[in-house]
Amino acid sequence: MNPDDAPLPRVSAHAVWAAISEQNGRDILVADAGGTLAGTADCIVIPKLTRGGRAILFVENVVVAGSFQRRGGRQLMEAAAQLGESAGCYKVQLLAADDAYVHTFYEACGFAALAQGFRRYIPEKPTGPSGRGTAGQTTDFRR
Numbered sequence: 001m002n003p004d005d006a007p008l009p010r011v012s013a014h015a016v017w018a019a020i021s022e023q024n025g026r027d028i029l030v031a032d033a034g035g036t037l038a039g040t041a042d043c044i045v046i047p048k049l050t051r052g053g054r055a056i057l058f059v060e061n062v063v064v065a066g067s068f069q070r071r072g073g074r075q076l077m078e079a080a081a082q083l084g085e086s087a088g089c090y091k092v093q094l095l096a097a098d099d100a101y102v103h104t105f106y107e108a109c110g111f112a113a114l115a116q117g118f119r120r121y122i123p124e125k126p127t128g129p130s131g132r133g134t135a136g137q138t139t140d141f142r143r
Helices: 010-022 073-086 099-110
Strands: 028-031 036-046 056-064 091-094
Touching: 028 073, 036 073, 073 091, 073 099, 091 099
Parallel strands: 056 091
Antiparallel strands: 028 036, 036 056
């Protein structure tokens, strides 16, 4: 999905896919065009204590193969909206690249640019045996 990323080793990809598959409220939508993968959208229902306890559906990693752009991407986004509706969500939310073409696409799918998005990237660090970071880290918050 990101051309600058090195391919994920197969064993790692299988482990990540297993973790995704085990998450409650998470669905990977796949656009199939006659047996050809045309696009994907990673959707997760996030429960909320606000809005009367209604969740939101967050959509990430929307990818449509170049040969299928302008042919069916809206159906993929409509499927995401229907997923949110069926889960009782009050909104579907996503972040988009700073790209006018992408913004036009999402607006054509019924999304509105109503908020300013912020990101903070976390640099990759070596992991310890648990895969959860290096030893000696402390936290002052509770889950």
